[in-house]
Each structure stands twice: as structure tokens, then as C-alpha cells.
Amino acid sequence: MILLPISVMFGGCLGSFITFIITFKWGRLPVLSISQTGAAVFAVLSAVSQNIWQFLFFRCLLAMFQEISTSTSQAYTTEMCPRENRALAITCLTISWGMGGFIAAVVAYLLLESAGWRIVLLVVAVPVITSAVF
Numbered sequence: 001m002i003l004l005p006i007s008v009m010f011g012g013c014l015g016s017f018i019t020f021i022i023t024f025k026w027g028r029l030p031v032l033s034i035s036q037t038g039a040a041v042f043a044v045l046s047a048v049s050q051n052i053w054q055f056l057f058f059r060c061l062l063a064m065f066q067e068i069s070t071s072t073s074q075a076y077t078t079e080m081c082p083r084e085n086r087a088l089a090i091t092c093l094t095i096s097w098g099m100g101g102f103i104a105a106v107v108a109y110l111l112l113e114s115a116g117w118r119i120v121l122l123v124v125a126v127p128v129i130t131s132a133v134f
Helices: 003-026 028-047 052-080 083-115 117-133
Strands: none
Touching (some): 003 052, 052 083
16 A cells, blocks of 8 residues: 555655754754654554544654654754764664664564554554653
């Protein structure tokens, strides 16, 4: 289904565009908190969506909030780290996003047939929900 990647990529592009505007207006830390909360909400809503259009809409907004979170966390890390540790911090942050995606794919592979896609989406949303809470 081609609509899913289109909606996710559109949400990511929208998030990249919005990040620049809102981080300078509200500050990086509040935007990071809002984006993590938004990602958690739309991750759960994706799992409980009632039809394909709701699912696509929620995944689009999830991608938007994740892109805002990614961009803002990299900028925040760059600002907060001392110059001599900055490259290492950004590298670790980038690797952690990649490893999270890899772990989510492994979890989906292991649970999809036995538990169903809704449970997989909820299980994969646990790190995002944890991040939003703490």
C-alpha cells in the first residue's frame, strides 16, 4: 500500500518544516517535551485506529512529531555538550535512533504473526511513551 509511506514521509517533511519555526519561538526543551508526548499519543492512536484513513492520519502525525523530536534533540544535544564531546554525543544520539528502529523491526518480526499488528504497534510504542512520561 503506497499511502502509508506517503503519509509518513509527508508527516516527516511537515515536522522538519515546523521544527525551525516552533523551536525558536518556544524553546528547545518545551518543544522536545511536546513532541515526545505527541509521538506517544499518536503511536497509541495508530494502534487503536478504526479504519485505514484514521491509521494513515495518525501515522502522519506520529511521523511529524518524531521528526520534530529528532531535530530538536540533535540541536539540544549540540547546544548542551562541550565542544570536545559534541561529535561523540551526536553520534551516540544518531546511533540510538537507528538501534531503536532495528529493535522495533525485530519485535515486529517476532510478534506480528502471533499477536497481530495492533499489539505490535502498542509494544513498539512503549519506549516513546516512557520517554514522554520521564
